[in-house]
Amino acid sequence: MxxxxxxxxxxxxxxxxxxxxxxxxxxxxxxxxxxxxxxxxxxxxxxxxxxxxxxxxxxxxxxxxxxxxxxxxxxxxxxxxxxxxxxxxxxxxxxxxxxxxxxxxxxxxxxxxxxxxxxxxxxxxxxxxxxxxxxxxxxxxxxxxxxxxxxxxxxxxxGPDAQRPDASKRLVARYTALLEKEFRSGMGVAEFAARLGVTPTHLTRCCNQACGRPASALLHDRLIFEARRLLSETDLPVNIIADSLGFTSPAYFTRAFQHQVGKSPTAFRRTK
CATH class of the missing domain: 2.60.120.280 (Regulatory protein AraC)
Structure with missing residues (x-):
């Protein structure tokens, strides 16, 4: 699969x-x-x-x-x-x-x-x-x-929520739903925004208002969570994990992972 x-x-x-x-x-x-x-x-x-x-x-x-x-x-x-x-x-x-x-x-x-x-x-x-x-x-x-x-x-x-989601919160909910389905695709925030019919700037502004984080942070968080899960629970090689998550190269994946986690994928796996 x-x-x-x-x-x-x-x-x-x-x-x-x-x-x-x-x-x-x-x-x-x-x-x-x-x-x-x-x-x-x-x-x-x-x-x-x-x-x-x-x-x-x-x-x-x-x-x-x-x-x-x-x-x-x-x-x-x-x-x-x-x-x-x-x-x-x-x-x-x-x-x-x-x-x-x-x-x-x-x-x-x-x-x-x-x-x-x-x-x-x-x-x-x-x-x-x-x-x-x-x-x-x-x-x-x-x-x-x-x-x-x-x-x-x-x-x-x-009863009805006194603070029903406004248009910006509904957009963020749509973004996270799409992100959960497509985070492995290699799409960036610009591509997600285009799928949602908005600009990347507007999407990021709405994410900041709803959860205090830009759209890119939600995307990276989801990707790195999955990377850590695969490194912890499987024996898949790092290059296979990088490819399965839509990264253009193992080197780019390693840099992104180390930036967020503070250690390389290999070092993280050794700690598990």
């Missing part, structure tokens, strides 16, 4: 639902959660302690404890995860039958009993996933269905 034609990075090694402690997501390096990337399945981030910033579809917001952030499959995102950040990431699986939102949602849960409802549901899912009791898989799916209902109700309760 031509790696340039893969639609999103293969973060998920299983199609099954699972719960992961948020600090564990960064166990292989904070770049695994902070860099722009997308999952091939829907994900819910439930923060129970700490604070930071999260960027979803090109829009950066702050998060604190008792924030639930739903991210559909294929939506580019990244978030800060410091030593005081705790919570649970719910991965719904690639073939999830539960009805889930089509768009990202950032829910700030203020009622204690609503947060407790979510904690109880997550605890029940976790128990069933490790249980050896008969029909534990069906029980876990049933609780996952209740989680879907919880999400739907909290989104309805929140």
């Amino acid at each position: 031509d790696r340039r034609n893969q639609s999103m990075d293969d973060q998920s090694q299983t199609s099954q639902m699972r719960l992961v402690a948020i600090p564990r997501l960064a166990a292989g390096g904070r770049w695994r959660v902070e860099a722009m990337r997308a999952y091939s399945e829907a994900c819910l981030l439930w923060f129970t302690k700490g604070q930071g910033r999260i960027t979803v579809a090109g829009l950066t917001r702050g998060y604190t404890a008792h924030n639930a952030i739903f991210i559909p499959a294929g939506v580019m995102h990244g978030f800060e995860v410091g030593p005081q950040v705790f919570g649970t990431a719910v991965f719904f699986g690639r073939d999830c039958a539960v009805t889930l939102p089509k768009e990202p949602h950032h829910l700030r849960i203020r009622e204690t009993f609503v947060a407790q409802e979510l904690n109880v549901t997550l605890d029940a899912i976790g128990r069933e996933l490790v249980s050896e009791s008969p029909a534990n898989d069906r029980a876990a799916q049933a609780h996952l269905g209740l989680l879907g209902v919880w999400l739907e109700r909290q989104i309805a309760k929140a």
Whole structure:
């Protein structure tokens, strides 16, 4: 398979639902959660302690404890995860039958009993996933269905977003969606802007307004994340990785990688 034609990075090694402690997501390096990337399945981030910033579809917001952030499959995102950040990431699986939102949602849960409802549901899912009791898989799916209902109700309760995305934020969301599909193509910001029907200057201005970063930074972040992932998880030669990510030469790839990471691809791989 031509790696340039893969639609999103293969973060998920299983199609099954699972719960992961948020600090564990960064166990292989904070770049695994902070860099722009997308999952091939829907994900819910439930923060129970700490604070930071999260960027979803090109829009950066702050998060604190008792924030639930739903991210559909294929939506580019990244978030800060410091030593005081705790919570649970719910991965719904690639073939999830539960009805889930089509768009990202950032829910700030203020009622204690609503947060407790979510904690109880997550605890029940976790128990069933490790249980050896008969029909534990069906029980876990049933609780996952209740989680879907919880999400739907909290989104309805929140009502229409008081700060609905303006034209610039919608453009950035379109850019990140296109970027996730085409970041391996070798296109630069000018080509992405042309595909979106805007100028590179306007695209960069909108990205700066939405997330405090230019369009080129989002592109480079996505590329270097994928490069680090491939260097960490595969034995592919550096020149093959460079070609699969659309770099014109291994030397250009090495310079770009070293500029962002602080070490060469080979040195980075040795540390893993």
